[in-house]
Amino acid sequence: MEKQKKKKVDRRVQYTKMVLRQSFIDLLEKYPISKITIKSICEKADINRTTFYAHYADQYDLLNQIKQELIDDVHVYLANFTFHDNKSESVQLLNKIFEYIKENSKICSVLLNDTTDAAFYEQIMAIVQNLCMEQLTKKAFNQNTVDYIISFAATGSIGLIRKWLDTGMKEPTYTMAEIILKLTNQGLTAFV
Template sequence: MKKVDRRIRKTRKAIITAYLSLLEEKNMHAVSVSDITERADINRATFYAHYEDKQQLQEQSIKEILDDLEEAIEIDESGERSAEFSLTMLHEIFQRMFENIYIHREFYAVMLGEHGPSIFAEKLQDIIRTYTQKGLEVVHVKDINLIVSPDIYLSYVTSAQLGVIHYWRKHQFKQSPVFMAEQLLMLYKLGGATVAEYKE
């Protein structure tokens, strides 16, 4: 893959940082290219040399962040690794997920915040669901047979993971990725009723 020039990376980072800071104040529709260029301390020609418009800026920045997340949580579906798929591997995946989110925490903080575009949370949820399903297919050798509806299970655990990510964001990512991975694994392993100590 062609390496992006350092000056280009620096300019794009300034543009994205400016855009994120503006999204902390107002939604995308209220943010103009002029707002972004003024905040980034660049001229409009420089902005348009990198992006067609603010929509492309948003789409590309979201794609880059979520592509990086997908790479971090990729599941090895080879026969050798699938036979070893376990709670230990799930813990590793959770830890990689939280570590990746932590690296990009400023982006997640804004995109999952009050003025963040809903499409980001939707795409994030789709990724979580896809990789949760992949994990099930590895464990069950593609023939998923659960004691509850697989679709309901996927909906439940996907929402749970996204909810934990939202919790982490709302608490300014204070807990470590290791701690968050352990907490999520415990919820997976024991289930909500066991953790809450409900009586029969």
């Protein structure tokens, strides 16, 4: 009963956050984050600078919130799916992810190119892990080695996605899902 009352978000707040976020992303496409000032974000968004500070500590805080929203968004997007170790299911699921990335390619490009924040990176990796490496953790590998393999596969997948985004998301001979699954699953067999 207590948490039932979800505070309705003020329309103004919604608008302010939306427009600040959008300005910021637009700027991020043109300039490195180090050159983007709070002032410039606010001017582009036509929002008072004082208002910015009411919502965010600084640019990086704004960036983090954008990241978090994306993570949540992806989780919602995938929530409907049930997981099986059936291979075609994995492919289907990964395809769904690439569909999502394609739809949100603009923001994904920006966010994946900034990997200074380890937390975001690891959350993305966690998603990949859950999708592609179920069988990995089940088998009785040496845990130490497993961690390294997971790092490799997860980071590699992100690199793959970045390349895909940078080159205009052209579908290669194999689908992205196929490539990822083949590379990860096959890589594992080296350690069985």
